[in-house]
Amino acid sequence: MTTDAAVELAGVTKRFGDVVALDRVDLRVPSGVIFGFLGPNGAGKTTTIRLLTGLARPTSGEVRVLGREVTSAGFEVSSRVGYLPDVPAFYEWMTGEEYLAFVASLFGLESSVAKKRAGVLLEAAGLAGVRTRIGGYSRGMKQRLGIAQALMNAPALLVLDEPTSALDPIGRKEVLDMIEALAGKATVFFSTHILSDAERVCDEVAILDRGRVVANASVDEIRSRAGRKVALEVAGDVERVERAVAAAAWCRGVTRVGARIEAAVSDPGSAQRDVPAIVAAAGAGLVRFETVEPTLEDVFVELVERAS
């Protein structure tokens, strides 16, 4: 195992009775990156996070966080990690300010430091001046308070479990903005099944499916693994054009919605040269032709379907 990684899992398996939640998982998260941990529901994301935070122990394998083995590190790891669970639960009789003061006392922060930091974080979370008890907070307010409490110790590693999954679009944007603002200041490890969120803020991602890591690389590298696509919109006999495109040597598959045909291609250059001729031969007109950039979602679906 290397030491410049914020998180490293080596051959980690976690079983619950006969159920294998994680199956020999290897994962490496470099220090300083915003890391997206992707996977469908039930893939094992939360189980992995429980191992990282010491809430659970691996059945076998090794989990290292900030260079230390989690199960034996004591408070050396927990004092440098911030954590937000998927559904953060607070003492609802406290106000947000009181909760942050309580969290600061758990970290042993001096009161002057705690007060200053709580003020900055409440401001960033849009909760400054809110005197309501947490029991009266909306889901979005609780999520933002959850991120604020996870940052109270100025963590070297911030672990966020599905931080945006239950939020409305505005709430999601606010949380993603907060995560983005941490770039370069801390390593952020966040799980999500919302791929556009990961695509927006992550430097690197791993894709987990049924307890196994099926990809672990930078977002660009992951995207490049997807097959390229071309899209064309035609006027005329669309079905004839579709059949002709499907018969081309470079075509790996065709889908059509109305007059728009999308084709997965093995050689985009050949497709670009051949498509106008194919359309003309079919007696149709070419309205639009473009190369489609693969999204993280395309790769995700491809990898998960391939694995199944």
Add this chain to the structure above:
Amino acid sequence: MRGFRPFFLKELREIARTWRIWVLPSIVVVFALTGPVLAKVMPEILRSMSSEQLGGAVISLPEPTWKDAYAQWVKNLTQIVTFALVIMLGGTVASEVRSGTAIMVLTKPVSRPAFVLAKAAANAVLVTATTLLGAAATWAVTLAVFGEAPLRPIVQPTAAWLAWALFLVAVMTLASVLVQSPSGAAGVGIGVYAAISIASLSRWAVEHTPAGLIGAPGALLAGDRPPLSWPLAATALIAAAALAGAAVLFARKEL
């Protein structure tokens, strides 16, 4: 034991600012205030019933005294308050684990034994303060109603019950770690109480185990001198073992 102090202080504030301040203290104080009054008026009520509703039959009752007021206090402590305590303490650890607040705390530099023991300590403070408050209220109202209220006959039974109540705090802490639901833990607590009550039928158990504390308040009030050294020592030992067990088991538990 890192994190004990801030978490203990949180527990005390939680008691003061949530339903917990109302449940046990309310029950105890209501019984403390009404017990002596009931002791005073109950013979009058029974006398009036006997002449009007029992066809002229006469029930002869002695004049009530401070002893009757203290007897009410002891009866309420050993019965209703004990059950209320067991039910209230069922959620000591389980409710925080279930609600998810525990993982928010335990992913910070707080040891799991500190988490468990801070909760037990705060509950012990609540039980002790409530019991002392109730005893003081009973004494004051008894003095006002009967004009006489000796201290020793209320202090001794109350102290014996307090030892029993602190034992229950320890046992319920363990039950709340072992059983994931607050009601399930309360069920275990009631089961333990029932088992010890049955054990109190045995003379040996009364003389050597916590079973001796169940009847001790009544016996002390009656002026008897029940054997308390062994029961107190055994109770302290078992309570310490229950707390240690709760701390160790919770430390091993996956959350």
